[in-house]
Structures are given as structure tokens and as C-alpha cells.
Amino acid sequence: MDTENQRGRDGSQKRSPLDMIMNQLRRKTSFTERKKPSVGRFFRPSENNEKNNVSIPETKETEISEGKNSTQPETESGGVDPEICSVVGWGRVKQFVQKLGKTPDSESLNLSHCDLTATDLLELGTLLPFLAQLEVVDVSWNDLLGGSLQALTVHLQHVGRLKTLKLSGCRLTAEDLGALGEALDTVPLLEILDLSWNSGAGGGNLHCLTSHFGSAGALRELHVVDCQLSEADAMSVGEALPLVPCLEVLDLSSNPLVVRGRENVLSALGYTPHLRSLRLRMCGLDRASLAILGEQLQLLPALEHLDLSCNKESGGGFSAVVMSLSFLTHLRSLDMHSCCLTEENVLELAQVIPCLGDLTDLDLSSNKRVGGVLQTLLPGLPLSKMKRLHLSDCGLSHEAYHALATSMKSFTQLESLSLSWNKSVGTNLRWLLEPLQAGCKLQELGLCSCDLTTEDMLHLESACKRGAMSRLRLLDLSCNGGVGDGGWVSLFGEAGGLKELRELDVSLRPSTSLSASPWMPALLEALHQLPSLCHLALKRWALTPGEREKLQRTASKRNVGLEWDELAAPGIR
Template structure:
């Protein structure tokens, strides 16, 4: 009888729910120490001590109460699953925090973390605990190359993944094959970024492409500077028909050869949903421009962003694509900077632009031959829609500057204006600023190397005081050494109207050096009125010993990135 009573006391009915949980943890700990399955190493005793890891009380109660009704084995299975999930998330947190990042169940950003092959293996074993993951960024980890398969074999656990970024990871052909094989496990993938991986090119793109299917939901494909060869371009041309949902295609910084361009161009008709096409620095010439743009843009009626910048050999060829450009009635952004545009190209734009009623961003920078022709283009722009207008280093003529001044009052939505490196701007700054009224939406104004004078600073001060620049966040007045000390004093006197200003640059040219002492007191008085400033560039302005001390005191309670050649080390530390 005593024996039976003792058995009863030792029997399971005397164990509390907490005992059951602790026994499971002990079993899991022992299991991990034996290192049988690879995932076993995730369950370490140290994780269970995490104060943020809670085991829901309801699960404990349900396991205890349902023991008799569900039969043997059910309680253990449910508890195992619960503990695995909790301890697994604790391991995820430990791994991510070790890399200086913040854990998130839906977004995993491990860019610039110096990940090793060992880290990739461990990350792969953590994916079962990230079932809700939608974004994974592993970019800029040079040591990741050659080890991607250790991660891709676990992609079935993150079937909800929508964004995958592995740019600049030194990917190899086996990596691309492994990634391609894993694509079936992530059917919801919308964005794939393989940029800055030379291993993607050289004929290796087919390792990934052969695994793509017509059911792909991919919307964005980024292949910037992948050293794509002619064979890769041909492969891409074969892949595009399999991506009917594609909206963004970025092939920038790849020298596309004639046959490759021809293949890609012929496949654009298979991507009717394309909204962004970036071909910056692709060595396009007049012939390839006509081949790619002249004939195929009619198949992309929904295109909103077209980047043809930095194709110097394309200059003179835009007159042949005028008709095609005019068909892009939904185009919002056109980037043609550094394309060696000619006067004929500008006239072609004058004919096409009136059809681009939605155009909001135009960048024609670094085309030095179009300055005198811009006076004909500016009036035909959809001025009420323009938000960004970049005309720096365009050799703007006095007539063009006058036309620009006239159109300023119609640029009600303008947020960014770049007129740097146009010497004639200094002669017409008053006319450019006068139309600006209080409430102006301008946030970025660049007037670097515009031969501004002391008098121009007075006009700028006036614009500040009447609230015309109240929303300005960036102001670049660098390389204007022709401004006298009185001009800077006046400008800083109107600083109270720059409440939103975050970046200010008044640096001198590298070959110049002037004393800041005459206007430094005005700057020091203005700083308290510039609460949002976090970057201040004063390069090549000489500061005396007394000036350094005053500047250091003014910055002692501010977090400002100070760029100043003559500032002492202690001040630089304060500036952060």
C-alpha cells in the first residue's frame, strides 16, 4: 500500500504545468548539446533566460488540461512546437543584435555587416523562425560570395518574401544557380537586386534565368554594374517575356553591345507594365539609341521614369526619336544629363515635351552646348507640374536666364533647382528670386560657382526675410569667392527665415583661402536661428585661434557635421 501511495506521489498527476515546461526545455538543451540535427544548435540554455521571451500562459493551461482527452504524445508535441518557436526567435534576436541591427519579423536588413560563410549557414538555420519575413537585404557583404546555397536551401521557410537584395556580394555562378533553384520557394518575390556583382555577367546570367518561369510575380529587377556581356544581354532578352509584371528594369553601368541591345529592345514589347527604365552609362550611341528608344517606346505607354544619362556618344541622335518620346504621355521623370546633347537635340525636345503633360522631373545637366537653346525649351514645359529642374553646367546664356526668371512664377510646385556652374546666373539672381513668395515649396537650391556678388547676397537675404525660402533644406553657395565680407554678413542676417535649413555649403575653391573673421560673428549669431542645420561646410575659410574657440563654444551643444579645413581636432569631435 505504501508502495502504491509512493508511486502515486511520484506519478505525473503531481507535476505542475511549470514542471512540464522546464522538462521540455531540459530535453531541448540536452538535444542541442548532442548536436544531432543541424537545427539543434539553435536551442541553447542562454536564450531561455531572455527577459523578453514569454511563453503564453494559455498554452501551458491547454497542454495541462487537455492531457487526458487528447491522448499520449499530443501534449509533448504542442509544447515542443511552442518552445521551439519562442527559443528560435530568441536565437534570431541574438544573431541580429550581434551584428548591430534591430530584429524584425518582417524585415531583415544585414547590409554592411561583414557576413561570413559561417554567418550565412547560421542565418539559413534561422529562417524557419522568420515565416512572416517579407524583406531581406544582404547587400555589401563581400565574403558572402560562394556560400549562398547554404541560405537558399532554406527559402521554403520564408515563402512570403517579397524583396531580396544581394548587391555587391561577389556572387558566383554557383550562387546564381542556387538562387535560381530557390525561386520556386518564394513565389511572391517582387524585387530582386543583384547589382554590383561582376559574377552575374560574363555569361553567367543564364544560371539564374533558366529557373525563371512565366508565372513570376517579379516587379523590379536591378542589374547595375554587373559587367553584362553580349551573351547576358541575349539571355535577358529571352527572360523579359517571362516577366509580364515587370515595372522596374535597371541596367545602368553595363556596356551593352549592339546585338545585346537589339535583343533587349525586341523584348520590351513583352513588358507592357514597365514604368521605370534605367540605361545610364550603357555606352549607347546614336545607332543603339534609335534601336532601343526609337522603335520600342511605343510598346511602353505607361513608362514614367526614363534614364538615358551619361551616354556621351548618344548626343545628336535624339532628333531621330522625337516621335517616340512624344508617345510617353505618362512620363514623369526624364534624365539626360551628360549626354553631349546638341542644339538639334534640344529642338527635338522642344517638339516632344508639349506631349509630356505629366513631366515633373527634368535633368539636362552637364550638356554645355544647349545653354542658348534652353530659352525655347523652358516655356513649353508643363510648368505647373515641374518639381525638379536640374540645369547645372549647361552654359546658360543671359537670354535663357531671363526666360527662366520669367517662368519662375509659374513653377508653383518646384522643390529642387540646380543652376550651379552657370556663370550668368549671378547677373540675374534678383530676377530669379523676386517671383518667389512666402510658402514657396523650394527645398533644394544649388548655386555653386555662379559668380555671385555681394549684391546677390542682399537679394538672397531679402528672399529669406519675406519667407520665400522658409521650406529650404539644402542651400549650396560654394565656390562663390567673389562675394565680399559684407555679402556674407547680410546673408546671415536673414537666417531667421531659414527655419528648415539642414545643409549649408559656403566653401571656397580648393585653390582659394580667405579669412572668415569678418563675417564669423554674424554666423555665430545666426546659428541659434537655424535649429535644423546638421551640416555646415566652410572649407578653405581660414579661422584664427580666437575664431576656433568661439566656433567650438557655439557647437558644443549642437550635433553639426562641420567641414572646415582649419578647425581643430577637438571641435571636429564635438561636431560629430
């Protein structure tokens, strides 16, 4: 998520005059002419390989590749053979896609991060007539496409079965949005539209698209994340919602909407009764807008996912929203991290939680006042259904922590638990881990900056030994400088109990530096017992040149990415 947000922020920056001139030159050059063979490493080949040659006779394709049909094939009567033409067209599609390091798929075209130019887009448009079965098009993160989207949209009439169109991070302009809007009636089955991280979609330009939403009646998902939406854009969204009554997912995250705009959007939510996912992360919601949202939530009985995180402007004014949650009996995911929740908000949440019997995902992280009253909330949670519980930086009191530890035996489906930056965990980790037995489904465990001790590591070692950590994929033990050398040695000694571990972080705080020499042999041995490990963070640990060489060599053989600092062990120059 952070990586994607960073890309979005980068894509939203204004270009310098030199950058604009260079981009204009590059836009006129196709991918092939610029010859960048390394592009393929950024892509994930299509998984539908079996569909790649649908309706493409092998013999005819071979003939074409051998140059036996250099012109349009004709039938005996002199007409053009449509079947042969189709084969020729598919050959062009394969050539175009393969030069970008991708595997052709007649139903899904993923060309994200391909550094496509306007010339490439023009060629792609001419290939659409040969992709009548196409359902997914993704050309995201090609920032040279801005201003040239019409070269593609004028050909969308040939892919009437299109259901998904992703255009994130393409520097779209008002002209692009207008061209897309005019083409909406040619793709009547379009269900998913993603315009995220296009600053040009904001600034009052969004209406160029939304004014055509009368032709997008099948639209089910609309993603407009971090598009710098203005008040006029938000008003356009509010006016468009009644035109897409089938909408199931609306994501307006990272758009700090101004008062009139966000109130207009929130007031129109009642026109989307089938909404299943509503994401308003970092939208600048205040008390007034939260009151409107509380009223509208009562009209969204199908809602399953609600993200209101990072709305600190509310000043704890979530009472109206919290009390309306009782109407969302199908709610599965609730994210309210970094919302300045008050103790009163948590007590109110405790009253409605029993109504949320389908809840599996709860994130209350970075709300300092949650930790003092969490014990009132836990009894109402559907513990046996919970899969994700994040309580990082919540100021967990010892009473709340022990209440959580007591409940651990009931979290039979829990996959992700984060308690980072809660000092009450230190010296008390055993109470959390002892209820966990072999077969535990836990996959992610966050214990960063929890004041862990050597004794805590011994209990984590014990959990590994009895198989309770056998499914763990991510383990964050960073910023716990209080763990002695013996603690790390004991943990690495039981690496065999972490066979599915993919990411391990044992970094120290930025202001700290310690020698890793006492436990480095144990780590090197552990790497041979961690077949799934792909990332190891050791920042601020000092190593000797010999240790660094051994670790780098071992990690390279195991294909493990290392994140470390160039620090020498004490006494080494």
C-alpha cells in the same frame, strides 16, 4: 548616390591574394566571435516595432529567457508543442538580429552592412522557418558572403511570402547565382530582386540566374547596376525579359554594354509592356541603339521614369528617342544629363514636351548647347506640376535665364532647382528670387560657381526675410569667391528664415583661399538659429585658431558635421 556608386566601385575591385586569404579566415568566423559592437551604428532600426512581438506571448518569452525551457517543450502527451517551439525560434531570431544592432521585425529583415560571414549566413538560414511572415530580406554590402549564398537559398522555401530580396555588393559568384535561380520557384511572390554592384554577376555568369526566370513570373523590379555585364550577360537579359512580362522596373545602369548585347536588350523591351521605370545610365548607347530604343519606347505606354543620362557616345543622336517621347503620356521623370544633346535635340524636345502633361522631373544638366535655346522649351512644360528642374552647366544664355526667371512664378510646386556653373546667374539672381513668396516649396537650391556677387547675397537675404526660403533644406553657394564679406554677413544675419536648412556649402574653389574672420561672428550666431543644420562645408576658408575652436565647439554642441581645411588666417602662423 555618389557614396553608393563609390561602394559599388570598391566592391568591384579584384582582391589581392592576401585579401583573399584573410577573407577566407574571416568567413569561418561568425560576427559574434569577432565581437564588433560598433556595427550597430551603421543601421537604421526597423520602423515596424509594433510588429516585433507578433504572436509571441510575453509570459512564455520571459520563461525562456529565464532558462525554464532549456530543451524542446513537450505537451502532456509527450509531443512537442509547436506554439512553444515557435516562441523558442523567435527568441533565436531576436538574439541573432539584436547582436547586429538591429530591431527584430517579423516581416522585414535588414542586415545590410553587417560584415556577415558564411557562418552567419548558415545560422540565418536555419532561422528562416521561424519567419514565415517575412516579406523583405536585405543582406547587401556583406562582401564575405560570396560563394556561400546556397546556405540561405536552400531555406527560402520557409519564407514563401518573400517579396523583396536585396543582395547588392555581396561578391556573388556563378554558384551563388545558380543557387538563387534554383530557389526562385520556392518564392513565387518575389517582386523585387537587386543584384547591383556584384562584378561576379557579369563575366558571362548572369545566365545561371536568368535561365530560371520562368519561375519568377511575379518579378516586378530587377536591379543589375554596375555588374560588369558582358555581351553574353546582356544577351541573357534580353532572353529573360519575355519570361517576366509583369516587370515594372529595369535598371541596368553603369554597365557599358557592347553592341550586340545592348541591342538585344533594347529589342526585348517590347515584351515588358507594364514597364514604369527604365534606367540605362552610362550604358554606352550609340546612335544605332538609340534608334532601336526609340522604336521600343512606343510599346511602353506605362513608362513613368526614363533615365538615359551619361551616354555621351551617342554624339547627339537622340532624335529618335526624343520624337518617341510623345507616346509616353504618363512620363513623370526624364533624365538626360551629360548626353551631348544638340540644339536640334532641344528644339525637337520642345515639340513633344506639350504631350507630357504629367512631367514633374527634368534633368538636362551638363549639356552645353541646351542653354542657347532653353527659352523655346519652357513654354511647353507643365510648370505648375514641376517638382525638380536641373539645368547645371548648360551654358544658359542671358535670354534663356531671363525666360526661366519669368517662369518662376508659375513653378508653384518646385522643390529642387539647380543652376550651378551657369555664369549668367551672377548679378541677376534677383530676377530668379523675386517671384518667390512665403510658403514657397523650394527645398534644394544649387548655385555653385555662378559668379554670384554681394548684391546677389542681399537678394537672397531678402528672400529669407520674406519667408521664401523657409522650406529650404540644401543650399549650395560654393565656388563663388566674388561675394564680399558683407554679403555673407547679411545672409547669415537672416538665418532665422532658413530653419529647415540641413546642408549648407559656402566652400571656395580649390585654387582660392580667403579669410573668414570678417563674417565668422555672424556665422557663429547663425548656427544657433539653424536647428536642422547637420552639415556645413567651409573648404578653403582660412580661420584663426580661436575661430576654429569656437566654430568646432559650437558645431559639436549643435551636432553639425564640418567639412573644412586646416588653413590659417592671413598673418597667423
